[in-house]
Amino acid sequence: MQIAARAIKSWTILDLSGDIDLANSPAMRKALLGEIKEKRTPRVFLNFKNVRYIDSSGIASLVEGLKASRDLGSRLILYGLNKTVREVMQLSRLQKIFEIYEDEEQALAS
Amino acid sequence: MESNPQTLALVRAAIERATEILHFHEEDSRAIVRSVDEALANVIRHAYRGKSGCPIEVTCRHLHGTRNGACVSGIEIILRDSGVCADPAKMKGRPLEEVRPGGLGLHFMRQSMDEVEFSRKKGKNQLRLVKYLAPAVPATAPEGE
Numbered sequence: 001m002q003i004a005a006r007a008i009k010s011w012t013i014l015d016l017s018g019d020i021d022l023a024n025s026p027a028m029r030k031a032l033l034g035e036i037k038e039k040r041t042p043r044v045f046l047n048f049k050n051v052r053y054i055d056s057s058g059i060a061s062l063v064e065g066l067k068a069s070r071d072l073g074s075r076l077i078l079y080g081l082n083k084t085v086r087e088v089m090q091l092s093r094l095q096k097i098f099e100i101y102e103d104e105e106q107a108l109a110s
Numbered sequence: 111m112e113s114n115p116q117t118l119a120l121v122r123a124a125i126e127r128a129t130e131i132l133h134f135h136e137e138d139s140r141a142i143v144r145s146v147d148e149a150l151a152n153v154i155r156h157a158y159r160g161k162s163g164c165p166i167e168v169t170c171r172h173l174h175g176t177r178n179g180a181c182v183s184g185i186e187i188i189l190r191d192s193g194v195c196a197d198p199a200k201m202k203g204r205p206l207e208e209v210r211p212g213g214l215g216l217h218f219m220r221q222s223m224d225e226v227e228f229s230r231k232k233g234k235n236q237l238r239l240v241k242y243l244a245p246a247v248p249a250t251a252p253e254g255e
């Protein structure tokens with residue numbers, strides 16, 4: 001998995017690519033919590049367009065990020081989820097807990 | 111395989127290919143891959159407590175048999191490890207109403223597979239996962255025939 005960060009206004013987009021599993025979800029967790037808790041970025045966007053797979057450890061990191069953003073009054077926004085990632089969100093019953101948009105344009109306009 | 115998280119991608123690819131050969135629908139294929147991945151992650155995290163280099167046996171076979179009196183075909187995947195004995199009381203998964211990290215892997219397996227059986231045999235943990243092929247949908251006859 002690879003993670004690249006982009007800045008738009010005072011916000012950050014984390015472009016994720018590859019598979020998010022037990023081997024690399026700690027890297028995503030670190031990047032995500034770094035933006036939310038350390039940098040206090042008011043909006044963090046996770047771009048899933050190039051993510052093929054996510055497991056429960058990746059979902060756990062997202063939930064942790066969501067809780068941190070709620071505690072700090074910031075927003076965590078997801079977009080570009082493929083069928084595999086959406087299925088996992090549905091199985092976890094988290095699709096309505098997270099802010100999820102189809103694409104970057106919709107996410108940035110939210 | 112060894113209890114190294116880096117090998118999970120390789121196993122996912124192998125299981126995906128096996129499900130393609132057996133003509134599982136894409137959705138079922140994704141469910142099987144997800145279940146095996148979560149099961150292996152649980153072995154690495156819980157049975158071996160994150161220690162890498164420990165052995166995990168993964169056996170996969172084409173299953174033929176009868177179910178509810180009908181002939182069925184499917185896939186059986188058996189995982190065996192020599193890690194700490196799994197505590198049945200802790201193998202419940204968490205209620206989905208609770209939004210908190212963790213406790214989802216077992217839930218994914220139980221939702222996705224037709225059979226999920228844990229056992230302890232000859233000092234090893236064994237997990238048996240089975241998914242049956244959905245019966246082919248018969249072609250609908252045109253109206254009037």
